Amino acid sequence: MTDAPTLLDVLDVRPVPGTADTFSGANLPDWRPRLFGGQVLGQAAVAAGRTVDPDRALHSFHGYFLRPGDPDVAVHLAVERLRDGRSFSARRVQALQDGVPILSGIASFQTAAEGLEHAEAAPDVPDPEDLAPDEEAMGGATPARLLEHLAARPVQIRHVEPPLYLTPDPHPVDRQSVWLRLPLDLPGRDDDQVLHRAALAYASDVTILEPVLRRSGLAWATPGISVASLDHAMWWHHPARADDWLLFVTASPAASGARGLATGRLYDRERRLLATVAQEGMLRLPRP
Structure with missing residues (x-):
């Protein structure tokens, strides 16, 4: 096998x-x-x-x-x-x-190349060690199949706000922060930076649309909901390691026409901005 x-x-x-x-x-x-x-x-x-x-x-x-x-x-x-x-x-x-x-x-x-340098500051949020892994934060009533999926996925995630897997956020807002990392034995950052940046592209797609759901009082498990990525844009500003904890700060500036737009910023532990992301997703709701 x-x-x-x-x-x-x-x-x-x-x-x-x-x-x-x-x-x-x-x-x-x-x-x-x-x-x-x-x-x-x-x-x-x-x-x-x-x-x-x-x-x-x-x-x-x-x-x-x-x-x-x-x-x-x-x-x-x-x-x-x-x-x-x-x-x-x-x-x-x-x-x-x-x-x-x-x-x-x-x-x-x-x-x-050398040039101008400025970046939007990261929000003040707890460090990853101060947050429970998602599979622990979900609680004892979580279906075993979901817990197995969360534990086995390639990206480790720790939400600052309540996770949206089963239930909506009781206080809907249009932004969220998560810590994420890929528990892989990747080459050194300078040895294969394309691989690290590709791994960040993978990781950025996991939670990018969650602010759209959070703002609208929805969860991934909302009956009849249909969500799919339509496009994805990403800009890398500095070398990064995808196997270190990274802070992913996302927001949803707009939703209309069964589409939701989300933007994101990836920071390292020192709160240096490494990459910026944008994605539009299809979001269809169940018919009444």
């Missing part, structure tokens, strides 16, 4: 023999009948990075989720080299299953 792949295995996409700039990746097992979007985001980022000079760091990725992914079908990633300039490189990536695109995105890479 073959061991299930880890997140590190899945992100380590490999060239497809006999092709140019095409890569293949495995899928993580999951309880959902469709691929987790963060997995495909991370794989696309790594595939693009494998075609760029290692001295150029991934600084932004903009992707659209086109179709639900099938967890039983391997993902192929076709990279198109759009431009290699003096300081920047651009790549288009198509994530395909059975020749049909499930995600289309563009990644941009940059050589290191």
